[in-house]
Structure formats: C-alpha cells, structure tokens
Amino acid sequence: MASIYDVAKLARVSTATVSAVANGQDKVEPRTRRRVLAAIKKLHYQPNLYARNLARGKTCLLGLIVSDIANPFFGEVTQSIRQEAQACGYELSLASTQFSGEDLVLAVKRMLGMRVTGLAIMTTEMTAEVLEILQASKTPAVFEDVGTVSETISNIRIDYDGGIFKAVRYLVDLGHRRILFVRTYPESTEQERPLLSISLRTQAFLKVVKQFESSRVEPEIVSYTGPGPKAGQLAIQKAFDERKEFTAAIAIADPVALGVLHGLHRRGLRIPEDISVVGFDNSYLCEYLHPPLTSVDIPRGRLGKMVVDCLISNIEGKHAGRELVLETNLVVRESATCLIETSRAHLGRSGKSLGRPLDLR
Amino acid sequence: MASIYDVAKLARVSTATVSAVANGQDKVEPRTRRRVLAAIKKLHYQPNLYARNLARGKTCLLGLIVSDIANPFFGEVTQSIRQEAQACGYELSLASTQFSGEDLVLAVKRMLGMRVTGLAIMTTEMTAEVLEILQASKTPAVFEDVGTVSETISNIRIDYDGGIFKAVRYLVDLGHRRILFVRTYPESTEQERPLLSISLRTQAFLKVVKQFESSRVEPEIVSYTGPGPKAGQLAIQKAFDERKEFTAAIAIADPVALGVLHGLHRRGLRIPEDISVVGFDNSYLCEYLHPPLTSVDIPRGRLGKMVVDCLISNIEGKHAGRELVLETNLVVRESATCLIETSRAHLGRSGKSLGRPLDLR
DNA sequence: TCACCGTGGCGAGCATTTACGACGTCGCGA
DNA sequence: TCGCGACGTCGTAAATGCTCGCCACGGTGA
Structure with missing residues (x-):
C-alpha cells in the first residue's frame, strides 16, 4: 500500500502538504492541491490509521x-x-x-x-x-x-422496576393473581457470578409483586439455562412439571417469550384465552408474533x-x-387478556379459587 | 495511560526489554522479567496497538x-x-x-x-x-x-438455486402449482442499483420454476420496500389486491416470512391448511413460530x-x-402441507382447477 | 523599503518493535 | 592460570507513516 511519501514524491511536494490536503485543510494552493489529489487517486492512497492516530495522539x-x-x-x-x-x-x-x-x-x-x-x-x-x-x-x-x-x-x-410495575399492574387489572416469571441464563454462565440484567429484572419483579400484596398477587419463578427460546420453552414445561399455578407469565426477554409461547401452544393452551403472556424488550418481532406479543419496551x-x-x-x-x-414502557398488544374462570380448566389443576377478578374500570 | 517508557523506567530496564517481556519472548532473565511484570501490573500498562502495528508492519x-x-x-x-x-x-x-x-x-x-x-x-x-x-x-x-x-x-x-429447488420441489410434491415469491427491498435502496442477494434469489426462483415447467408450475412475484416483516405483510396484502392466485408462498428471507405469516393470519387464513409458507435463512426463530416455519437453511x-x-x-x-x-438445505417444519381442494375457497377466487395434485409418494 | 500574508518545507515527535551490537560471564583447553 | 570464544542478557538506535509547530521564501500592498 502506498504511503504518504510515495504520494509526496509523485506530486512533487512534501509529506506535510499531502497531509494537509488529505485532511482537507484549506491552506494549500488550488493548483498544488489538484496535483496532490491526482497523485492520491492514482496511487489509491489511504492514510495509515495507525500512524495517524499515533501522531495525533x-x-x-x-x-x-x-x-x-x-x-x-x-x-x-x-x-x-x-x-x-x-x-x-x-x-x-x-x-x-x-x-x-x-x-x-x-x-x-x-x-x-x-x-x-x-x-x-x-x-x-x-x-x-x-x-x-x-x-x-x-x-x-x-x-x-x-x-x-x-x-x-x-x-x-x-428502569426495570417501572416497566415491570406497568406489566404487573396491567395483568392485575386484567384479574390475574398468579403470575409466573420466566427467567433464563445463558449457557456459558458460571452460576455463582451474578448476571446483572437478569438479577435486576428478577429483583424488580419481586419488589413490584410486594407492592401488590394487598391485591393478593402470588409470584412464581422458574429458571432454565440455555439459549433464549429453547430455555423459555423448557422453563414453561418445568413450571408445569413442578405444578406451579399461574394464569399469566412474564418472560425475562422476548426470545424467551417466544419459547414460552411455543411451549404453551405445544401443550394445547390458547394465548391469551388460557394464559396471558408478556415479554420484555419489545423486539421487532413482537408485532408479528401470533398473537402479537405485549412487551415491555426498552427504547x-x-x-x-x-x-x-x-x-x-x-x-x-x-x-x-x-x-x-432510561424509562421503560409497556406496549400492549394481544397476548394478554382478562382472566376468565374457564381458563382454570385448561391448567388441569385444583379448582381452588383465586378470588374474584378486580374491577377492570 | 502509561507508555512503555514509564514501565522501562520503573523496572530499570530498556524499552526493548519491556517489549520482549510484554510479547512473551523467553530471552529475558527470570528476575528481570519479574521486575518488568511487576511494573506493568503496577502501571496497568497496555501496549499502544497503533504504535505496535505501525512498528510491526x-x-x-x-x-x-x-x-x-x-x-x-x-x-x-x-x-x-x-x-x-x-x-x-x-x-x-x-x-x-x-x-x-x-x-x-x-x-x-x-x-x-x-x-x-x-x-x-x-x-x-x-x-x-x-x-x-x-x-x-x-x-x-x-x-x-x-x-x-x-x-x-x-x-x-x-447455492440459492439448490435451496430454492428443494423448496419448490417440496411444494410441488405437496401438490402446489401456483407459488408466490415474496421479495422485499431495504428502504434506503436506490432501486436502480442491483441488490445482489435479492436478485440472485429471485433469479434462482425463476430458473427453478422453469425446471418444473412440465408440472405446470406457475410462478408469481410480489415486491415491496421496507423493513423485512412490515414489507412482507404489505407485500402479501398487495398480492391479494392484485388478485394474484397462489396456494403457497416462498419468502425471500425469514423476517419477511414473519410478515407474510402475519398478513395471512390477519386475513383469517390458516397456515398451512389454506396457504403454505416457506422461509429463507432458517433463523433461530423459525422453530418457535406458530406454526413452526419450514425454511431454507444457510449454515x-x-x-x-x-x-x-x-x-x-x-x-x-x-x-x-x-x-x-455453500450448500443450502430445506428444513421441513409445519408451515407447509399438501394442497387440498377446500383451500381454494379461502382465496375467494375463481374455482378454476389447478389440475390434480401430484402423487406424493 | 518594510511588514505582512499565503504557501509549503523541515524536522521533531508519537509508542512501539527489531536488528544488531555491547558487555559480562562461563567454560574449556593449553 | 590465563586467554579466547560462545552464549546469555540487555541496551541502542533505526524504522514505521503521519501530524503539526515553526520557519523560510517569495510576492503583494502600503
């Protein structure tokens, strides 16, 4: 690759002048500039960024x-x-x-x-x-x-707290009381090391749920390790295996929600009629999912x-x-709806009452 | 940020020695090496990559x-x-x-x-x-x-040809004859400039269809400009507006397929019963879509x-x-199925026969 | 004639690597 | 015991390509 010396020689000027031209300084006479430019083009000169940064400091x-x-x-x-x-x-x-x-x-x-x-x-x-x-x-x-x-x-x-608060309130307003939080860890995680966003989101969920104590909201959490969608699917399966009861699920991230949706579908459950689902991230695909996914937006x-x-x-x-x-917002789509009693049947669990739905105003 | 000189001074050696240590050469006496290492650590020295690359050439x-x-x-x-x-x-x-x-x-x-x-x-x-x-x-x-x-x-x-061949053959074997190719352009495209992968995929489709002439396959193409999913949805809408007839659609990329699926759902069409859909790229979400998307895989x-x-x-x-x-493969999932006569009704088009379905062996 | 300005060259860095050479030590043979 | 060569260790200095401050030179206007 041609260096600034080659250009200087070809244009019959000093390297300083070439430098000035290459950096668009205006203290070079038009005629000289043209000569230099021609040489640069002819040699396909590209300033060496290493040298440049070094010199510039x-x-x-x-x-x-x-x-x-x-x-x-x-x-x-x-x-x-x-x-x-x-x-x-x-x-x-x-x-x-x-x-x-x-x-x-x-x-x-x-x-x-x-x-x-x-x-x-x-x-x-x-x-x-x-x-x-x-x-x-x-x-x-x-x-x-x-x-x-x-x-x-x-x-x-x-502001996970804010976003999750909005999600939980939305769900509570729809009558949901038993909310499952689906959390996944990336595969290569050494579990002892805390993973920031994951534990923050989980803590936010727990904190928010506490604020809804008076509404008798009962939180559940499942965790699974693996790539998002797969872990989401497996996590929801695990939730059923462990006989967790829930009428709504919040996924820690949208790819996870994808898996949750899939797991639910595979189990023959309808969304949102049987289970409501809320995602997190509001990724571009939310809008195009079936049903379109309600999700917490991080702008x-x-x-x-x-x-x-x-x-x-x-x-x-x-x-x-x-x-x-950074504030977060709930983007409401179609993956959550108000709790109707029939939905209990689909879970195949005890008919234990969850209390009457809230006034949805 | 400390330079090699600072390290050299602190360790009471020359910069060349520091360099040797920093680059793991073994021609430095262990005692000296330890001194240098200590100085490096103390000063949090990081070699300047610009200088290094410049010197190394x-x-x-x-x-x-x-x-x-x-x-x-x-x-x-x-x-x-x-x-x-x-x-x-x-x-x-x-x-x-x-x-x-x-x-x-x-x-x-x-x-x-x-x-x-x-x-x-x-x-x-x-x-x-x-x-x-x-x-x-x-x-x-x-x-x-x-x-x-x-x-x-x-x-x-x-090898788009190969992948699309497999997709088309699969569809033809399922009895489909009218196949829609959904193509989208990114927004900032100056249309005159050819977009490689897009035109290649389109050409491949056309070429492949020609190979199926004897099976009376009739190709259709719709195009739309915009970000993948949105353009896909709009394109499928446009296809209906233009009264194109088709029983199966191949999307030029998976995000586009997402939009196609969505557009079809919105129109009340079932997939794959009414329309079969095949995507392209086999992205991670295919498996988790509803229905799971059959797609051409690029490994x-x-x-x-x-x-x-x-x-x-x-x-x-x-x-x-x-x-x-690079070879490509069709990954079969659930978004395509064999053509059944009832599906015609959903298109709300003329009952014109497409000929009897192929033997599906 | 002098001062000034526009133009462009000169040379000193910038932080690092590397070839080469200096210095000291050690071993071995005479 | 002395001398010489080899080797291990480390420093010196050149080179990398570019920028920028400073200065020289020549022309212009007052």
Whole structure:
C-alpha cells in the first residue's frame, strides 16, 4: 500500500502538504492541491490509521462491548450507538464477550490498547478486575445497569422496576393473581457470578409483586439455562412439571417469550384465552408474533443516544460520574387478556379459587 | 495511560526489554522479567496497538463488512466468523453499511486505512468503485455472492438455486402449482442499483420454476420496500389486491416470512391448511413460530468457517481467486402441507382447477 | 523599503518493535 | 592460570507513516 511519501514524491511536494490536503485543510494552493489529489487517486492512497492516530495522539474512537451481538436487541442498540457516534464525529469499535468474564477482561484490555477515547460496556457480566483496570486507566466509560459510578464512569440504569410495575399492574387489572416469571441464563454462565440484567429484572419483579400484596398477587419463578427460546420453552414445561399455578407469565426477554409461547401452544393452551403472556424488550418481532406479543419496551434509539451523549460529556469532563435512568414502557398488544374462570380448566389443576377478578374500570 | 517508557523506567530496564517481556519472548532473565511484570501490573500498562502495528508492519486483523448488524442472520454469521478468526490468531473489525453504497465505500476505505490483512464483504450492495479500490490495494478479500474473483479476491456463492429447488420441489410434491415469491427491498435502496442477494434469489426462483415447467408450475412475484416483516405483510396484502392466485408462498428471507405469516393470519387464513409458507435463512426463530416455519437453511457456522479459511488461504497466497459454494438445505417444519381442494375457497377466487395434485409418494 | 500574508518545507515527535551490537560471564583447553 | 570464544542478557538506535509547530521564501500592498 502506498504511503504518504510515495504520494509526496509523485506530486512533487512534501509529506506535510499531502497531509494537509488529505485532511482537507484549506491552506494549500488550488493548483498544488489538484496535483496532490491526482497523485492520491492514482496511487489509491489511504492514510495509515495507525500512524495517524499515533501522531495525533488521539483517536476519536468509541468502544462498545456487548454480551452477544447475535442477539437482535444488542444489534439494534449497536446500530443506534454507531449512528449517534458517527454524528458526533466518532468511530465505533465493537466487541462481544459471549457472556464470559474472561472475554470481557480481554475485550476491555484490547479497547484500552486501542486508546479508545470512551468505552461503553453493556454486558450482563462484570468483574472487579474490569472495574480496577478502568479506574486506573481513567478512560471515560459508561455502564449499563452496573451500579458503580466514579470520577470517569457513568451508569445508565434501565428502569426495570417501572416497566415491570406497568406489566404487573396491567395483568392485575386484567384479574390475574398468579403470575409466573420466566427467567433464563445463558449457557456459558458460571452460576455463582451474578448476571446483572437478569438479577435486576428478577429483583424488580419481586419488589413490584410486594407492592401488590394487598391485591393478593402470588409470584412464581422458574429458571432454565440455555439459549433464549429453547430455555423459555423448557422453563414453561418445568413450571408445569413442578405444578406451579399461574394464569399469566412474564418472560425475562422476548426470545424467551417466544419459547414460552411455543411451549404453551405445544401443550394445547390458547394465548391469551388460557394464559396471558408478556415479554420484555419489545423486539421487532413482537408485532408479528401470533398473537402479537405485549412487551415491555426498552427504547433502543434513546438508549443509544444516551450512551453516546453520556460518554461524550464524560470525555469532556463535565457531568462525569452520573447515573442516568432510561424509562421503560409497556406496549400492549394481544397476548394478554382478562382472566376468565374457564381458563382454570385448561391448567388441569385444583379448582381452588383465586378470588374474584378486580374491577377492570 | 502509561507508555512503555514509564514501565522501562520503573523496572530499570530498556524499552526493548519491556517489549520482549510484554510479547512473551523467553530471552529475558527470570528476575528481570519479574521486575518488568511487576511494573506493568503496577502501571496497568497496555501496549499502544497503533504504535505496535505501525512498528510491526502487520496487523493480524481481519475486516468484515455487512449490510445490517441489527439483522440476526448477520449477527450469527459475525459471531461465527469472529470465533473462527480468533482461533486462527486474528482480530476482527466490523462495519455495517445500512445498505448504502456510499457507506460501503467509506467502510472499505477505513478498513484499508487499518491495513486489515484480509477483508470479507457480505453485503447486498456492491459498487464498481469498491472493486477497483480493492484490486488496487491488493488486499486479500472474500465476497459473498458477488460473482467476481481476481488474483486476490475469492467469492463464496451461496447455492440459492439448490435451496430454492428443494423448496419448490417440496411444494410441488405437496401438490402446489401456483407459488408466490415474496421479495422485499431495504428502504434506503436506490432501486436502480442491483441488490445482489435479492436478485440472485429471485433469479434462482425463476430458473427453478422453469425446471418444473412440465408440472405446470406457475410462478408469481410480489415486491415491496421496507423493513423485512412490515414489507412482507404489505407485500402479501398487495398480492391479494392484485388478485394474484397462489396456494403457497416462498419468502425471500425469514423476517419477511414473519410478515407474510402475519398478513395471512390477519386475513383469517390458516397456515398451512389454506396457504403454505416457506422461509429463507432458517433463523433461530423459525422453530418457535406458530406454526413452526419450514425454511431454507444457510449454515452460518459453515459460512463463517468458509470465510475465514478462504481469507487466510488468500492471505497466504495459495488458492486465491477461487469460487466456493455453500450448500443450502430445506428444513421441513409445519408451515407447509399438501394442497387440498377446500383451500381454494379461502382465496375467494375463481374455482378454476389447478389440475390434480401430484402423487406424493 | 518594510511588514505582512499565503504557501509549503523541515524536522521533531508519537509508542512501539527489531536488528544488531555491547558487555559480562562461563567454560574449556593449553 | 590465563586467554579466547560462545552464549546469555540487555541496551541502542533505526524504522514505521503521519501530524503539526515553526520557519523560510517569495510576492503583494502600503
């Protein structure tokens, strides 16, 4: 590949001039500029980014680490972050950890090696080592859902409580009292390590249910390990095997909801007549499922913008160490309906009454 | 961030020694090594990748450009490529074009600026400029579905013909004669520019149908522009509006099939009893749809491995300029069934006979 | 004639790697 | 015991491609 010297020689100017032209500075005479441009085109010159960044001493590079790019949710968020970053004059470098703590450390080190000017970490896993490295490097960073903030680190908290509250209230208003929370863990998880978003969502569910104590809401939880849909299906099966009673289910994420729906269908249950289902993420497919899935929406576009804005203000040293909150909303579709007594039959369980349905106003 | 000088000073050695230690060379005395290691740890030293790559004159970096990372299919392929690359000692840099030709050019230039040692381009769009730049730079590359190969460029051709042949034969064996091909274009498409995978798949359909001439198969095609599922739904609506007759539909991609299914449901049609549907990509959700979607599978894992293998052999200069073929397979699930006369009624069209169903053996 | 401005060259970094060479130590043979 | 060569260890310096501050040069206007 041609270097700046080759271009300089061909255009009979110094490398400084080539550099000026390549960077669009206007202090070059038009005639000279044209000569240089011609040489650049002829040699298909592309400035070596390594040399450039080294010389400039800054990179205009943002890093993003996610748990799994194959997950459409992260795909969409990545997309939005990339656009937002580009609009602000930054490039984006992407890494994926496959839910592995070691891979996270590796990815962070690599990002620091690239001297990213800011780093966003949106993973379900997190380790003390990462925190330490990040603190030491003083690289501006943004976490998602990790509680910690510091001088250079901000945190974006997704308001799971709010979203789940809306979902539960909706279900309660529909008359549901026995609500199943379906939780899944990615396969490669070492169980002892807490997985942020998962435990946060679970805690939110438990906390919210407590708020509905007076309505006698009874929570149930099933867990299963594996890739989303499959684990969802198996989890719902397990719930039946364990004779859990429920008239509505909240899935921890949409892919999981997909499996739940499938498991329910396979069992001959109708949705929403027999069981109501609510998802989480409001992914693009919700609308096209059968029935269309009611789901808690995490606004990706807003998230992306928030991440980049936050990162940039951290970089510029103002407002660092904040905790921002991203609101969530329930998007109602057709996968939940009001509880009717007949539905009990389909569960094939004791006819024990759940109390009369609430006034649905 | 600490530089190699800081480490050298703290460990009272030269930078060359630090370099040797950091790169795991064994020509350093254990005592010295320990001192250096301690200094590295203390300062949280991370070698500057820009300086390193510049000095080394090579990058061990593979580039990957896709049309849309938010698309789960690309997400999964990316994942598999990344793993494969890592196994071969390469890093992966990712870019996404949003189906824009200009973005493609930008992305390619950026990759060349990073001096990737190999570049994989898996986009539906392609321009002559990209070809020219790539040829000139002599960077080893792999395309997907672009026909061209050259001294440094290989091509992986996905065997759409084979996959669609299997799909059509399957449908024909089930008695279907009027088959609708549902095609969608991404929004930002300038229509005049040919979109590779889309036109390839369409051509494959037409070619295959011709092979079934003797069975009196009659093809129909609808197109719509927009994001997959939505466009699929609208396309199927349009097909009815235009009074196209069909008993089975093949969607150009799974997200599109999702929309087709949805549109059909909304119209009160049952699947597969009234209309059979076949998707394309065999994405993870097929299995969990209602009904589970029969789809043509493009093996992602194999694709990833193929891309990396091909790239590496191009880099090593052997077997460059090849065209490889990736086979595709029909994964049969429950969204298609044999044609029964009653289904005609649901279309509300003329009772014109389609001839007797084939022997289904 | 002088000051100033527009233009473009010069050279010093930027952080790292690597070839090469210096230095010291050790062993072995005379 | 001395000397020489080999080897292990580490430092020196050049090289990588580019940017940017500074300066020189020539032309223009006052």
